Amino acid sequence: MGPVTGVRSSLVRRLTSRSARATWQLGRRLGAALQPGDVVALVGDLGAGKTQLVRGACAGAGVDEGDVSSPTFAIVQTYRGRLPFHHADLYRLADLDELYATGFMDLVGGDGALVVEWADKVSGWAPAERLEIRLEEVAGHLDSRRIALTGTGSRHAALAEVLAANTGARPGRRRVPRRVPEKKP
Numbered sequence: 001m002g003p004v005t006g007v008r009s010s011l012v013r014r015l016t017s018r019s020a021r022a023t024w025q026l027g028r029r030l031g032a033a034l035q036p037g038d039v040v041a042l043v044g045d046l047g048a049g050k051t052q053l054v055r056g057a058c059a060g061a062g063v064d065e066g067d068v069s070s071p072t073f074a075i076v077q078t079y080r081g082r083l084p085f086h087h088a089d090l091y092r093l094a095d096l097d098e099l100y101a102t103g104f105m106d107l108v109g110g111d112g113a114l115v116v117e118w119a120d121k122v123s124g125w126a127p128a129e130r131l132e133i134r135l136e137e138v139a140g141h142l143d144s145r146r147i148a149l150t151g152t153g154s155r156h157a158a159l160a161e162v163l164a165a166n167t168g169a170r171p172g173r174r175r176v177p178r179r180v181p182e183k184k185p
């Protein structure tokens with residue numbers, strides 16, 4: 001996955017999910033907002049909650065949740081919902097050549113929404129304009145996940161904004177800059 005850089009501006013929103021259910025609900029909100037051509041790159045270790053989020057997204061996009069599984073053997077699966085919902089998992093891929101061979105690249109920015117687990121496993125596939133969702137565990141809090149949403153380009157920035165607004169998950173703690181005492185002249 002290429003770095004999020006360039007002239008397109010990115011919007012970053014952070015929040016903390018306190019339960020698997022809250023992550024599912026965040027996913028559902030994402031699924032309800034998805035439009036054809038959207039690209040969602042999920043990044044996070046095993047057990048971070050990527051699939052949990054995808055399950056919610058499927059529900060939000062009108063996909064029968066019974067259809068959803070981890071694309072263990074297939075790199076990508078397409079579910080039928082309100083729009084075609086392509087669910088990919090790049091965990092087992094070695095490189096970009098291998099990814100091209102699967103036909104995955106035809107789905108990028110295509111007729112459906114593309115949601116990719118282990119998006120950082122292979123670099124070079126992702127369009128600059130995408131929504132990147134990073135999930136990470138929180139030491140000492142089994143059911144908490146820190147979630148960072150980075151939307152690049154106006155469409156995906158809007159998605160990040162919508163998702164971070166009035167979510168069931170509480171907003172992440174903001175870093176308040178320490179006030180530096182003014183020096184007397």
Ligand SMILES: Nc1ncnc2c1ncn2[C@@H]1O[C@H](COP(=O)(O)OP(=O)(O)O)[C@@H](O)[C@H]1O
Pocket residue numbers: 017018019020021022023024044045046047048049050051052053117142143144145
């Ligand atoms: N806040 C949370 N968000 C997501 N999953 C959570 C959370 N708290 C606990 N979990 C648990 O963590 C696991 C996440 O698994 P999964 O979604 O398959 O991860 P991944 O696809 O990233 O490997 C599930 O067992 C889920 O119940």
Ligand SMILES: [Mg+2]
Pocket residue numbers: 050051070117
């Ligand atoms: Mg998974």
